[in-house]
Amino acid sequence: MVKINSRMSEKRRDILNDARVRESMHPLLMRLEQSTISVSHMQYAFLEILRTHQSDSGFWDSRLKFCSDKEEDYIFWREDFGGKDITVSLLYLEPGEVHPPHHHNNVISVQSVVSGQIWAREYQRIKCMDADNILISPVRDRLLKKNDEIVAHEWLNNVHWFAAPKDEPAVIWNCNVRGFETNLFLHPAPNSLGRILLDPHVKVINGCLLAQKLTVEEGYEKFGNKPIANWPIPDEVIWMDKI
Numbered sequence: 001m002v003k004i005n006s007r008m009s010e011k012r013r014d015i016l017n018d019a020r021v022r023e024s025m026h027p028l029l030m031r032l033e034q035s036t037i038s039v040s041h042m043q044y045a046f047l048e049i050l051r052t053h054q055s056d057s058g059f060w061d062s063r064l065k066f067c068s069d070k071e072e073d074y075i076f077w078r079e080d081f082g083g084k085d086i087t088v089s090l091l092y093l094e095p096g097e098v099h100p101p102h103h104h105n106n107v108i109s110v111q112s113v114v115s116g117q118i119w120a121r122e123y124q125r126i127k128c129m130d131a132d133n134i135l136i137s138p139v140r141d142r143l144l145k146k147n148d149e150i151v152a153h154e155w156l157n158n159v160h161w162f163a164a165p166k167d168e169p170a171v172i173w174n175c176n177v178r179g180f181e182t183n184l185f186l187h188p189a190p191n192s193l194g195r196i197l198l199d200p201h202v203k204v205i206n207g208c209l210l211a212q213k214l215t216v217e218e219g220y221e222k223f224g225n226k227p228i229a230n231w232p233i234p235d236e237v238i239w240m241d242k243i
């Protein structure tokens, strides 16, 4: 059975399991809100904070063990700021589990593998045709190992697709900051800040891929539990570093 691991637009309740995570990250979020730091400054500061928490084995190991033993996610901190929110968590992926191709409206994300390995494919959004159709270009298609990262925001690599290998579970540190950006890619901008599932390979137009919105059910039906390699990038597609 395909596990649906996309939380969509449902209301998320506040959770504070680890005040030290909030204390270390909240000031940076407020500086972003006040435009005194850039999105990428915050993202790389968050990665530094992750490394600090990881290096404290008395703190870190029990959280990671929770994920591995229970085979579920662990949430350090989630807080709603009224139309904006942050979630900092560990995502557990069972062997072969796929997070199907998707993009985000107004989401800044930082992810880093903390256990196991992840196959990840990332694309850049090139052009918004309409709310359901976008042009994208592939950026990277690679195996991520421990401490490798996926960093995305509204204007950087905001389409991704990732999966754990068939024979081993994986855990990813996942930070999602939603609703804080003001210059948005999608027109008209959707009301939801949830994932938007995509078929990224509908057809090739001028060296780009036409990607089309799918329902959650369609996305998981088509891509759930299947290796990303089943969808090779067509030869005529131009990769981002060649544009």
Ligand SMILES: [Fe+2]
Pocket (backbone or CB within 6 Å): 102, 103, 104, 109, 160, 195
């Ligand atoms: Fe995502």
